[in-house]
Amino acid sequence: MSKPEEILSALGGAENIEEIEGCITRLRTEVVDGSLVDQAALKALGAHGVVVAGTVVQVVVGPEAEMIAEDIQDLL
Template sequence: MTQRAATILAALGGVANIVDIEPCTTRLRSEVRDASAVDVGALRAAGAHGVMISGHVVQVVIGPDVDVLASDLDDLL
């Protein structure tokens, strides 16, 4: 588990806000219960290159190390 994963999880609204989360190439694709609970600024401060929100789907552009981050997030969930 890394601090970065914990920070990103908190910025996505915490464990209770996550419906599903998975890595996709360079992005972390998440389905959240409440998109208004997502803190885009905190995601960017945690190293996200970009954040796209469409309805309940949040895509966080991480880069090539997204698989490692997703594994760390799985440990937290």
């Protein structure tokens, strides 16, 4: 599985994603159910930090955030 596929899975899968975008070093994501987000898996994949506030999830992945977001959008 590619890194974008693994991140998508850790975010609860394609059916859990409402919107995702890259913003400098973060993936800004709106999800259907924040409880499906596996923060430990995201950190194991190299995320520097994960913030979940209800249905809004921010994953700090570094300068490749926009590329990862585009790859995840292609998977949706």
